[in-house]
Amino acid sequence: MRFENKVVYQIYPKSFQDSNGDGWGDINGIRSRIDYLAGLGVDYLWLTPFFPSPQRDNGYDVADYRAVDPRFGTMADLEALIAEAEARGIGLMFDMVFNHTSTAHEWFQKALQGDAKYMDYYIFRDGTPDAPPTNWQSKFGGPAWEYVPALGKWYLHLFDVTQADLNWENPAVREELKDILRFWKAKGVKGFRFDVVNLISKGEFVDDKEGDGRRFYTDGPHVHEYLKELVHDSGIEGMVTVGEMSSTTIANCIRYTNPHEHELSMTFSFHHLKVDYKDGDKWSLMAPDIHALKEIFASWQEGMARGGGWNAVFWCNHDQPRAVSRFGSDTTYWKESAEMLAVAIHFMRGTPYIYQGEELGMTNPHFTKIEQYRDVESLNYYKILREQDKTEAETLDIIAQRSRDDSRTPMQWDASENAGFTTGTPWIGIADNYKAINAAAQMDAPDSIRSFYKTLVALRKKMPVISAGKIEFLYPDNADLLAYRRYDGETELLVLCNLREREIAKPLPVGWTDAEKLLGNYPDTADTLRPYECVVLKK
Numbered sequence: 001m002r003f004e005n006k007v008v009y010q011i012y013p014k015s016f017q018d019s020n021g022d023g024w025g026d027i028n029g030i031r032s033r034i035d036y037l038a039g040l041g042v043d044y045l046w047l048t049p050f051f052p053s054p055q056r057d058n059g060y061d062v063a064d065y066r067a068v069d070p071r072f073g074t075m076a077d078l079e080a081l082i083a084e085a086e087a088r089g090i091g092l093m094f095d096m097v098f099n100h101t102s103t104a105h106e107w108f109q110k111a112l113q114g115d116a117k118y119m120d121y122y123i124f125r126d127g128t129p130d131a132p133p134t135n136w137q138s139k140f141g142g143p144a145w146e147y148v149p150a151l152g153k154w155y156l157h158l159f160d161v162t163q164a165d166l167n168w169e170n171p172a173v174r175e176e177l178k179d180i181l182r183f184w185k186a187k188g189v190k191g192f193r194f195d196v197v198n199l200i201s202k203g204e205f206v207d208d209k210e211g212d213g214r215r216f217y218t219d220g221p222h223v224h225e226y227l228k229e230l231v232h233d234s235g236i237e238g239m240v241t242v243g244e245m246s247s248t249t250i251a252n253c254i255r256y257t258n259p260h261e262h263e264l265s266m267t268f269s270f271h272h273l274k275v276d277y278k279d280g281d282k283w284s285l286m287a288p289d290i291h292a293l294k295e296i297f298a299s300w301q302e303g304m305a306r307g308g309g310w311n312a313v314f315w316c317n318h319d320q321p322r323a324v325s326r327f328g329s330d331t332t333y334w335k336e337s338a339e340m341l342a343v344a345i346h347f348m349r350g351t352p353y354i355y356q357g358e359e360l361g362m363t364n365p366h367f368t369k370i371e372q373y374r375d376v377e378s379l380n381y382y383k384i385l386r387e388q389d390k391t392e393a394e395t396l397d398i399i400a401q402r403s404r405d406d407s408r409t410p411m412q413w414d415a416s417e418n419a420g421f422t423t424g425t426p427w428i429g430i431a432d433n434y435k436a437i438n439a440a441a442q443m444d445a446p447d448s449i450r451s452f453y454k455t456l457v458a459l460r461k462k463m464p465v466i467s468a469g470k471i472e473f474l475y476p477d478n479a480d481l482l483a484y485r486r487y488d489g490e491t492e493l494l495v496l497c498n499l500r501e502r503e504i505a506k507p508l509p510v511g512w513t514d515a516e517k518l519l520g521n522y523p524d525t526a527d528t529l530r531p532y533e534c535v536v537l538k539k
């Protein structure tokens with residue numbers, strides 16, 4: 001078992017714990033909470049980028065891959081964190097943003113000065129200021145090309161204008177990236193997350209008549225070859241790796257993760273987190289399509305299993321609104337829905353990820369003013385939506401439900417001022433509910449959401465069927481209930497999750513009537529499934 005029975009906890013350092021009162025979370029803040037994390041039983045900590053960065057995209061615009069941004073601490077702090085985590089059996093996973101660099105990176109700065117070697121590190125195309133090379137759109141809104149008058153050329157940026165895409169066709173770029181991996185491996189890092197790594201191999205540079213251009217660079221022509229080379233040559237094979245895959249397919253994710261391919265341990269895919277996008281548009285609101293959600297889970301889980309691939313399973317990260325606000329209830333059935341959502345994925349086939357605060361049932365902050373937002377994507381789309389004639393109120397409602405800042409508000413540690421996150425002014429506001437929803441209130445409560453998560457993590461270690469068993473989805477036509485079976489010849493589990501805020505029928509397959517209840521989010525048992533009820537039965 002390398003990573004199948006492990007659990008990863010994601011830390012967004014900027015919002016986790018501030019140790020010096022500057023309003024930013026930092027490495028020493030994480031160190032001060034290491035026993036909180038060890039207490040949860042997690043195996044790995046994935047840290048989102050803490051590297052020197054202009055912070056246009058909160059650190060995903062990296063200016064130096066081998067250093068710590070002073071606002072987060074020092075290299076010595078980081079080395080201490082690695083050692084202190086290791087002493088508790090916890091490995092660190094760092095976030096490698098290799099599709100693009102910040103335009104503040106010295107490579108790009110040299111390119112801007114016309115240095116041919118470094119121009120070839122990026123994707124520059126000749127052109128006139130009025131005609132971008134293609135009509136592709138940036139994922140953060142607006143065109144994906146920026147003109148540099150001094151060079152008479154455009155450069156590609158699939159994300160922000162300050163995030164220039166690297167040219168992976170250039171072997172020198174690939175060597176640089178391998179070297180960065182070797183550097184962190186030597187520091188004792190145990191794994192890596194690769195940011196939007198299925199976008200690294202660009203195909204043809206032609207206009208997209210149907211979409212925003214993504215079909216020309218998603219899972220592109222050389223992506224598998226480049227990944228194999230990166231992992232093999234850098235010597236990181238055997239370490240835990242997860243690739244973030246944008247708009248990908250099951251077939252590609254099997255190739256990325258089947259051990260015979262020697263690429264990655266697992267992949268993040270996002271189709272299940274688009275079931276509330278009307279017509280596929282993130283900025284167009286719709287209630288979650290539960291039937292579609294079930295279909296996506298079933299096809300990915302069963303498809304990846306058939307092809308020998310491996311999933312990362314998750315609801316939350318720093319780019320997604322809080323799951324409890326989105327798929328559950330952050331009021332009446334707050335606790336029930338938070339626990340049901342946890343069960344829904346922690347018993348699936350894959351490695352579960354817990355995003356900071358998810359284990360406390362942290363909610364969206366429900367901001368009401370544009371001044372409360374910090375995220376570049378939210379600020380861009382605020383303008384775009386207002387230009388599309390949406391009213392201020394409609395726009396703010398959309399942003400409040402969809403903003404990446406929903407998950408980036410500070411960790412709620414206790415009921416004291418600023419939720420115990422900082423003694424200064426936090427860089428982004430804290431959710432108003434921190435006096436009720438916080439770690440201190442849940443630590444020693446056997447019935448808390450955190451204790452429930454702790455049980456889930458412990459069960460994965462204890463029961464091999466959870467990490468290694470087969471999976472079969474049940475009742476595909478039932479639009480309210482997520483149901484699946486895990487089995488390994490010895491143990492059999494039946495997982496039932498009511499995805500609705502109302503009572504529904506509780507169907508049981510033949511032979512399950514007298515099965516033992518392993519876990520549930522209601523203290524007693526009923527003949528129906530109550531709002532957001534989940535039950536796990538065992539034979």
Ligand code: GLC
Nearest residue numbers: 057060097159195196318319
């Ligand atoms: C990934 C990151 C996101 C970032 C983007 C560009 O999707 O998770 O936060 O903005 O890549 O690096």
